[in-house]
Amino acid sequence: xxxxxxxxxxxxxxxxxxxxxxxxxxxxxxxxxxxxxxxxxxxxxxxxxxxxxxxxxxxxxxxxxxxxxxxxxxxxxxxxxxxxxxxxxxxxxxxxxxxxxxxxxxxxxxxxxxxxxxxxxxxxxxxxxxxxxxxxxxxxxxxxxxxxxxxxxxxxxxxxxxxxxxxxxxxxxxxxxxxxxxxxxxxxxxxxxxxxxxxxxxxxxxxxxxxxxxxxxxxxxxxxxxxxxxxxxxxxxxxxxxxxxxxxxxxxxxxxxxxxxxxxxxxxxxxxxxxxxxxxxxxxxxxxxxxxxxxxxxxxxxxxxxxxxxxxxxxxxxxxxxxxxxxxxxxxxxxxxxxxxxxxxxxxxxxxxxxxxxxxxxxxxxxxxxxxxxxxxxxxxxxxxxxxxxxxxxxxxxxxxxxxxxxxxxxxxxxxxxxxxxxxxxxxxxxxxxxxxxxxxxxxxxxxxxxxxxxxxxxxxxxxxxxxxxxxxxxxxxxxxxxxxxxxxxxxxxxxxxxxxxxxxxxxxxxxxxxxxxxxxxxxxxxxxxxxxxxxxxxxxxxxxxxxxxxxxxxxxxxxxxxxxxxxxxxxxxxxxxxxxxxxxxxxxxxxxxxxxxxxxxxxxxxxxxxxxxxxxxxxxxxxxxxx
Amino acid sequence: xxxxxxxxxxxxxxxxxxxxxxxxxxxxxxxxxxxxxxxxxxxxxxxxxxxxxxxxxxxxxxxxxxxxxxxxxxxxxxxxxxxxxxxxxxxxxxxxxxxxxxxxxx
Numbered sequence: 001x002x003x004x005x006x007x008x009x010x011x012x013x014x015x016x017x018x019x020x021x022x023x024x025x026x027x028x029x030x031x032x033x034x035x036x037x038x039x040x041x042x043x044x045x046x047x048x049x050x051x052x053x054x055x056x057x058x059x060x061x062x063x064x065x066x067x068x069x070x071x072x073x074x075x076x077x078x079x080x081x082x083x084x085x086x087x088x089x090x091x092x093x094x095x096x097x098x099x100x101x102x103x104x105x106x107x108x109x110x111x112x113x114x115x116x117x118x119x120x121x122x123x124x125x126x127x128x129x130x131x132x133x134x135x136x137x138x139x140x141x142x143x144x145x146x147x148x149x150x151x152x153x154x155x156x157x158x159x160x161x162x163x164x165x166x167x168x169x170x171x172x173x174x175x176x177x178x179x180x181x182x183x184x185x186x187x188x189x190x191x192x193x194x195x196x197x198x199x200x201x202x203x204x205x206x207x208x209x210x211x212x213x214x215x216x217x218x219x220x221x222x223x224x225x226x227x228x229x230x231x232x233x234x235x236x237x238x239x240x241x242x243x244x245x246x247x248x249x250x251x252x253x254x255x256x257x258x259x260x261x262x263x264x265x266x267x268x269x270x271x272x273x274x275x276x277x278x279x280x281x282x283x284x285x286x287x288x289x290x291x292x293x294x295x296x297x298x299x300x301x302x303x304x305x306x307x308x309x310x311x312x313x314x315x316x317x318x319x320x321x322x323x324x325x326x327x328x329x330x331x332x333x334x335x336x337x338x339x340x341x342x343x344x345x346x347x348x349x350x351x352x353x354x355x356x357x358x359x360x361x362x363x364x365x366x367x368x369x370x371x372x373x374x375x376x377x378x379x380x381x382x383x384x385x386x387x388x389x390x391x392x393x394x395x396x397x398x399x400x401x402x403x404x405x406x407x408x409x410x411x412x413x414x415x416x417x418x419x420x421x422x423x424x425x426x427x428x429x430x431x432x433x434x435x436x437x438x439x440x441x442x443x444x445x446x447x448x449x450x451x452x453x454x455x456x457x458x459x460x461x462x463x464x465x466x467x468x469x470x471x472x473x474x475x476x477x478x479x480x481x482x483x484x485x486x487x488x489x490x491x492x493x494x495x496x497x498x499x500x501x502x503x504x505x506x507x508x509x510x511x512x513x514x515x516x517x518x519x520x521x522x523x524x525x526x527x528x529x530x531x532x533x534x535x536x537x538x539x540x541x542x543x544x545x546x547x548x549x550x551x552x553x554x555x556x557x558x559x560x561x562x563x564x565x566x567x568x569x570x571x572x573x574x575x576x577x578x579x580x581x582x583x584x585x586x587x588x589x590x591x592x593x594x595x596x597x598x599x600x601x602x603x604x605x606x607x608x609x610x611x612x613x614x615x616x617x618x619x620x621x622x623x624x625x626x627x628x
Numbered sequence: 629x630x631x632x633x634x635x636x637x638x639x640x641x642x643x644x645x646x647x648x649x650x651x652x653x654x655x656x657x658x659x660x661x662x663x664x665x666x667x668x669x670x671x672x673x674x675x676x677x678x679x680x681x682x683x684x685x686x687x688x689x690x691x692x693x694x695x696x697x698x699x700x701x702x703x704x705x706x707x708x709x710x711x712x713x714x715x716x717x718x719x720x721x722x723x724x725x726x727x728x729x730x731x732x733x734x
Contacts, residue, residue, distance in 0.1 A: 603730065603733055604729075604730030605733075606665075606726050607656075607657055607658075607727070610656050611657055
C-alpha cells in the first residue's frame with residue numbers, strides 16, 4: 001500500500017522531468033498527454049493507498065515510510081518520508097483526481113500555445129509540490145512542499161510572461177506567500193528548539209512542553225502560513241490578481257492545489273492549535289471576516305474569473321471557520337466538494353472564454369444560453385453546488401460547518417450569523433454572474449465573436465467538465481450530517497472533532513442557509529435574470545470601495561511598499577553612493593598609489609640591486625652575530 | 629687522524645679573503661663597465677673560495693676544497709656567459725655602461 005503513495009508522489013515529478021529533458025524531442029500534444037497520464041497514475045496510486053487503508057482496522061491506518069535520512073544536524077534528523085493516513089490519503093485523492101481532470105482539460109485549452117511543453121511541465125511540478133505537501137511525513141517536508149507550491153504558482157501565474165500584468169501578479173503571489181513561508185519557518189524554529197524534532201508524532205507528543213506563549217507563537221506562525229497560502233485576510237490580495245494565468249491554472253490553484261493547503265495545515269497540526277484556543281478562534285474569525293468581505297467584493301467584479309476567485313476566498317473562509325472551530329472533518333469535506341464545483345466553474349468559464357476569443361468581461365457576454373447549452377447546464381450545476389442548494393454538493397458540506405458553529409458558545413453564533421450572511425451573498429453574486437453570462441440578450445460582442453462551428457470546445461474540455469459536473473452533483477451525498485457521516489468517521493483517527501452539533505442544529509442551519517441561498521438567487525433573478533430586470537440600486541461610495549477591493553492594495557502600498565521604497569532610495573543616497581560605491585573607488589585609487597610608490601623602488605640599475613643585496617646581507621650577518 | 633697544520637692561523641687567511649671579497653663588492657657597486665663588474669665578481673668569488681679552503685684546512689676535512697673546485701667551475705661558465713653577453717652587446721652597438729641598461733625601471 002505504501003508503494004501506491006510513493007507512486008502517487010513520484011509520477012508527476014517524473015512527467016515533469018521527462019518533458020523537460022525531452023524538450024523538442026516530444027511533440028506538444030505528447031507533453032500534454034504525458035502530464036495527464038502521470039497525474040492519472042498518481043490518482044491510481046492514491047486509490048491503491050485508499051483501499052489499502054479501508055481494508056485495515058481504523059486504529060491501524062497510519063503508516064510512515066522513510067526512504068532515507070534527508071538531512072541531519074547534530075541531534076536533529078529529518079527523513080525523506082511520507083505519511084499515509086486517512087487525512088493525507090483524502091488530500092491525495094482530491095489533489096491527484098481533480099488535478100488529473102484539470103490537466104486533461106488543459107490539453108484542449110492550451111492547444112496551439114507556442115509554449116505548451118513548458119506549461120505541462122509546470123503543471124506536473126505543481127501537482128507534485130502539492131502531493132509533497134500533503135504526503136510529507138514531517139513538518140520539514142511539508143514546508144518544502146509549501147515553498148514549492150509557491151514557486152509553481154509563481155511560474156504558472158506568470159506563464160504568459162510577455163504580459164507585464166501577469167509578471168506583476170506572479171511576483172505579488174510569490175511575495176505574499178513568502179511572508180507566510182517565513183512565519184511558518186519561524187514557528188518551526190521554535191518547535192525545533194523546544195521539542196528537538198519536526199516529526200509529527202514527536203512534535204504533537206511533546207507540544208505540552210512548549211508553555212503558554214511559545215505554543216501561541218507557534219500556532220500563530222502556522223496560521224500565518226495558512227492565511228497566506230489560502231488567501232485569507234489579511235494576506236488575500238494576491239488571489240484575484242492570480243487570475244492572470246491561464247484558466248486551467250486558476251482551476252488548479254483554486255480547486256486541487258495551493259489554496260486548500262492552509263486548511264490542510266490547520267487540520268494536520270490541530271494538536272498544536274487545540275492548545276492555543278485563542279489562535280484557533282482567530283483562525284475561525286479570519287475565515288468568517290474573509291467570507292463576508294470576499295462575498296461583498298464579488299458582487300461588483302466584472303471579470304468572470306475574478307468573481308469565481310472571490311467565491312473561492314469566501315468558500316475557503318467557510319473551511320477556516322470549520323477547521324478553527326474544531327470541526328475538522330466538516331472543513332475537509334467542504335474542501336473536497338469545493339474542489340469539485342470550483343474546478344467545474346473555472347473550467348466551464350474557461351470554455352466560455354475560449355469560445356469568445358479570450359474575453360473575460362461579463363459585461364460583454366450575455367445570451368449564451370442557447371449558444372452553449374452544455375456549458376450552461378454544467379455552469380448551473382456548479383453554481384447551485386456553490387450556493388449550497390439541495391441536493392448539490394455544497395449543501396451537504398457547507399451547512400454542516402454552519403451547524404458546527406452553533407455548538408461553540410456565543411462566539412460560534414457570531415460566526416454562524418456571518419456564515420449565513422455569506423450564504424445570501426453567495427447566491428447573489430453567483431447568480432448575478434450566471435444570469436449576466438448566460439441569460440438576457442446576445443450582446444454585440446457575442447454576435448461578433450461567437451462562431452457556431454467552434455462549438456463548445458474539444459472533447460478533452462467537455463468530457464472533463466462533464467465528469468466534474470457529475471461530481472459536483474453527487475459528490476456531497478457521501479456525507480449527510482444527521483444520517484450518515486463516513487467522512488467524519490474516516491478522519492476520526494487523525495483529527496477528532498471538538499464540536500458535536502445536535503441534530504436540531506443541523507436542521508436549523510440547513511433550512512436557514514437554504515432559504516437564504518435561494519433568496520440570494522431570487523434577488524439576483526430580479527435584478528439580472530428577469531425578462532424585464534429592475535434597475536440595480538446604486539450606492540456609489542460603497543460600489544467604489546468594493547470595486548477597489550476595499551482598498552487593501554492601496555493600503556499595503558501606502559504602509560509597506562512606499563516607506564520601504566523611500567527608505568531604500570534614502571539609504572542609496574546616504575549610504576550606498578558615498579560609503580559603498582565611494583569606498584570602492586577610493587580603494588582602487590589607494591592601491592594604485594601604493595603600487596606606484598613600490599614601483600619607484602625598481603630603478604632598473606644593477607648597482608642599486610647589488611647594494612640592496614649586499615647591505616641586507618650585512619644587516620643579517622650583524623643581527624645573526626649579535627643575537628648569538 | 630690529526631694532521632698537523634703548518635703556516636699562519638686561519639684568521640689570517642680569513643682576513644685576506646674578506647679583503648678580497650670587499651674589494652670585489654666595492655668594484656661591483658661603483659664601476660660602470662660591465663667588463664670590470666664581471667672582473668670584480670670574480671674577485672668576490674675568489675675571496676669566498678679562499679675562505680672555503682682555509683676552513684677546510686682548519687678542520688682537516690676535504691669537503692671545503694671540493695666545494696671550492698665546483699665554485700671555480702661555475703665561475704668559469706658564468707664568465708663565458710657574461711663575456712658572450714658583452715660581445716653581443718657591443719656587436720649591437722649597445723652602450724657598454726650598466727647605468728644605461730635600465731629598461732626594467734618601474
